[in-house]
Amino acid sequence: MMRRSYSFFRKADAMILVALAVFCIALWWIPIRNQGAYAVIYVENTVCAEISLRTDRDDFVVEGADGFLFRIQDGKIAVVSAPCQNEICIHSGAIGSAGQSIVCLPYRLRVTVVSNDIMPDAVI
Amino acid sequence: MDTAFSVSVAEKSQSVGTEICSVITEASAMFDCHAENSSVARLNRLGALSDEQGFLSDLITQTLALENRYGTDVQLTCRPLTELWKIGSDSAILPATKDITEALPRINDAFLSVSGNQVTLIHGAAIDLGAVAKGYALDIAADVLKESDADYAVIDAASAVLLYGKKHEHQPFLIAVSDPNGEGILGHLRLMNQAPDDSVFLSTSGDAERFSLIDGKKYGHIFDLTTGYPVETDLASVTVVAENGLLADFLSTLIYMRGSAGLPPFLHTENFSVLAIDKNGFIYQSDDLPFEVLP
Numbered sequence: 539m540m541r542r543s544y545s546f547f548r549k550a551d552a553m554i555l556v557a558l559a560v561f562c563i564a565l566w567w568i569p570i571r572n573q574g575a576y577a578v579i580y581v582e583n584t585v586c587a588e589i590s591l592r593t594d595r596d597d598f599v600v601e602g603a604d605g606f607l608f609r610i611q612d613g614k615i616a617v618v619s620a621p622c623q624n625e626i627c628i629h630s631g632a633i634g635s636a637g638q639s640i641v642c643l644p645y646r647l648r649v650t651v652v653s654n655d656i657m658p659d660a661v662i
Numbered sequence: 663m664d665t666a667f668s669v670s671v672a673e674k675s676q677s678v679g680t681e682i683c684s685v686i687t688e689a690s691a692m693f694d695c696h697a698e699n700s701s702v703a704r705l706n707r708l709g710a711l712s713d714e715q716g717f718l719s720d721l722i723t724q725t726l727a728l729e730n731r732y733g734t735d736v737q738l739t740c741r742p743l744t745e746l747w748k749i750g751s752d753s754a755i756l757p758a759t760k761d762i763t764e765a766l767p768r769i770n771d772a773f774l775s776v777s778g779n780q781v782t783l784i785h786g787a788a789i790d791l792g793a794v795a796k797g798y799a800l801d802i803a804a805d806v807l808k809e810s811d812a813d814y815a816v817i818d819a820a821s822a823v824l825l826y827g828k829k830h831e832h833q834p835f836l837i838a839v840s841d842p843n844g845e846g847i848l849g850h851l852r853l854m855n856q857a858p859d860d861s862v863f864l865s866t867s868g869d870a871e872r873f874s875l876i877d878g879k880k881y882g883h884i885f886d887l888t889t890g891y892p893v894e895t896d897l898a899s900v901t902v903v904a905e906n907g908l909l910a911d912f913l914s915t916l917i918y919m920r921g922s923a924g925l926p927p928f929l930h931t932e933n934f935s936v937l938a939i940d941k942n943g944f945i946y947q948s949d950d951l952p953f954e955v956l957p
Contacts, residue, residue, distance in 0.1 A: 576954070578832075578834075580832065585832065585834070585854060588834070588852060588952060590954065592957065652833075657836075658836045658837055658838035658847075658850065659670075659816045659825065659835045659836050659837060660816055660818040660823045660825075660835075660837050660838070660864075661818075661837070661838040661839075661840060661847070662821065662823055662837055662838070662839055662840065662864055662866045662901060
């Protein structure tokens with residue numbers, strides 16, 4: 539009599555599980571890659587500072603961005619004090635993802651988070 | 663100048679990229695001492711050359727001026743040594759001491775002179791432009807870009823890079839710096855030009871990529887012109903960032919040769935910045951250099 543053997547865990551199942559695992563890891567990894575690594579502070583479209591977001595910094599000033607106080611906490615940067623009345627930049631809160639910006643129009647200040655994972659223009 | 667160049671140009675017309683490629687190819691044909699029909703090879707054979715285009719004579723004149731200013735650690739008449747050792751080629755050898763001793767008296771840039779477009783070599787001297795040719799070729803490319811409508815460009819000659827113009831939305835140029843003591847990237851330089859037609863040049867010298875193993879021992883391609891042997895230095899690599907390609911190329915070699923002991927006067931200057939990494943991984947850098955080490 540011919541007997542058919544049944545396996546609970548076939549090769550194809552294992553491959554699907556591996557693919558699912560890779561997909562889950564990718565889902566977890568992609569947001570990390572998009573986390574901004576540093577902030578660029580511009581005034582009048584001129585770069586005043588490029589600051590890593592990896593290290594927390596209590597209220598600090600940046601040369602060229604007079605009157606503003608910044609804070610870096612948990613990989614995010616925020617404007618905590620500003621010289622203008624409306625304080626929109628303060629109410630923008632903390633930003634930490636690549637591409638996010640805080641803008642103060644009256645003082646032409648812009649804080650942009652830039653990803654560290656962008657491709658370099660050259661390797662030397 | 664046996665180097666592959668990569669040219670990336672953001673431009674409104676398509677012609678400038680092609681023009682730069684042809685300018686660099688032409689420079690390679692002129693400056694490569696290994697190519698039989700190059701201007702340099704002919705000069706070395708004949709002892710004199712009328713340089714019609716003026717590039718070779720200009721390169722030599724500028725380099726001699728740099729030697730006057732910074733020192734003669736780097737000399738163009740080093741060809742007798744590079745020819746002897748052939749470092750970086752399949753036929754690299756450890757030369758006999760006698761051959762090295764005989765080559766040394768021929769190395770002296772006082773034997774090289776330029777008068778107008780006439781270049782002359784005396785006392786059996788011969789030149790090798792390996793320390794400066796790439797930087798000068800990038801200077802020529804920058805001149806082409808200035809005349810073009812290109813917004814920005816990156817010309818990468820492996821150990822020498824030209825960053826021209828301003829990237830869109832005020833993004834800085836991002837240059838990954840290789841770890842000379844290991845594999846991978848040590849950190850990033852973020853560089854921006856002030857004006858739309860400004861250029862910044864980077865040049866790196868070291869023995870991480872160009873060397874030969876002879877009898878199991880590693881020999882670098884940069885020579886101590888007083889001993890005739892590859893230079894002994896505690897530095898693994900030196901990168902110079904400057905507004906002139908020839909200056910960056912020349913100084914990266916010279917500073918590398920002098921080692922960490924010779925670094926201090928070069929770290930605080932106005933017309934160039936330095937990033938040096940020693941063989942233990944210690945980093946020396948000019949204060950104004952926007953270099954960020956990767957964690």
